[in-house]
Amino acid sequence: MSGLLLGAHMSISGGVSNALDAAAAAGSNAVQVFTKNNRQWGGPPADQADAARWHEQMPALGVEYAVSHATYLINLASPKDDLWARSIGGQKDELQRAQAYGIRHVVLHPGAHTGSGEEAGLARVAAALNRLHAELPECADTLTLLELTAGQGTSLGYSFGQLAAIIADVETQERVGVCVDTCHALGAGYDFRTAEGYAAMIGEIEATIGLSTVKCWHFNDSKFDVGSRKDRHTHIGEGFVGLDGFSHILNDLRWDGIGMLLETPKDEDGDGNDARNLAALAGLVDDPTRVPPGLRG
Ligand SMILES: [Zn+2]
Ligand SMILES: [Zn+2]
Numbered sequence: 605m606s607g608l609l610l611g612a613h614m615s616i617s618g619g620v621s622n623a624l625d626a627a628a629a630a631g632s633n634a635v636q637v638f639t640k641n642n643r644q645w646g647g648p649p650a651d652q653a654d655a656a657r658w659h660e661q662m663p664a665l666g667v668e669y670a671v672s673h674a675t676y677l678i679n680l681a682s683p684k685d686d687l688w689a690r691s692i693g694g695q696k697d698e699l700q701r702a703q704a705y706g707i708r709h710v711v712l713h714p715g716a717h718t719g720s721g722e723e724a725g726l727a728r729v730a731a732a733l734n735r736l737h738a739e740l741p742e743c744a745d746t747l748t749l750l751e752l753t754a755g756q757g758t759s760l761g762y763s764f765g766q767l768a769a770i771i772a773d774v775e776t777q778e779r780v781g782v783c784v785d786t787c788h789a790l791g792a793g794y795d796f797r798t799a800e801g802y803a804a805m806i807g808e809i810e811a812t813i814g815l816s817t818v819k820c821w822h823f824n825d826s827k828f829d830v831g832s833r834k835d836r837h838t839h840i841g842e843g844f845v846g847l848d849g850f851s852h853i854l855n856d857l858r859w860d861g862i863g864m865l866l867e868t869p870k871d872e873d874g875d876g877n878d879a880r881n882l883a884a885l886a887g888l889v890d891d892p893t894r895v896p897p898g899l900r901g
Pocket of ligand 1: 751785822867
């Protein structure tokens with residue numbers, strides 16, 4: 605059954621597979637996780653018992669889509685050879701761990717050129733992807749999803765054209781996709797809050813990376829207005845994206861079957877805010893049969 609895949613980033617405290625329980629408890633049918641401590645470069649190999657539980661519980665709990673997010677330490681655009689090599693190793697570790705769980709998508713921030721210039725940085729990202737693809741033939745089905753950024757500092761990937769430029773230099777392009785974050789898109793200058801603005805953004809996606817390259821969305825409202833180049837997430841409908849911005853995406857049937865994940869602030873208990881944000885999104889959907897069963901009002 606195809607419809608909306610809606611969920612949130614969930615904690616892996618006590619085991620990666622615990623995130624599935626949290627996703628199901630929230631009534632969602634999609635989940636994002638870190639597959640290890642996200643402040644570390646690498647982690648121990650995937651826990652076999654937990655991976656087995658993941659494979660069993662994902663269908664049992666009705667979670668249809670899962671994506672992992674790579675550590676923020678990775679910078680494939682770095683001009684420094686040691687950090688660049690370490691970053692390639694970091695993303696390899698992420699892909700291998702995701703593969704052990706059967707998670708097919710790993711979201712990665714493209715990186716920051718830190719002074720070497722945009723062109724050099726973009727080429728560096730593509731070269732890094734080519735190297736890690738060559739070194740990791742066994743993970744050919746586990747894609748790196750380059751995330752659209754707000755363009756803060758020297759961060760690359762703040763336009764679909766830049767993401768297309770990276771992908772153009774990748775030899776096995778089927779191993780790369782894109783994640784569009786709504787907070788980042790607004791910060792980068794895409795004003796999709798009006799029907800015309802949304803259509804223009806879609807037109808740009810079609811003209812650059814192509815719609816089918818978009819493999820997931822991050823649904824975050826933004827504390828800052830369009831073109832701010834800032835990346836500060838807030839609750840759905842409480843920031844500068846606003847409900848209309850999310851409504852255009854949610855009611856566009858072309859995104860059925862593409863994961864939509866919240867990365868909004870958690871509350872003290874870790875779940876009340878998710879429930880509120882997921883309900884806000886579900887409430888914007890014109891056709892209730894497209895809403896995950898657990899989120900139907
Ligand atoms: Zn994001
Ligand atoms: Zn962000």
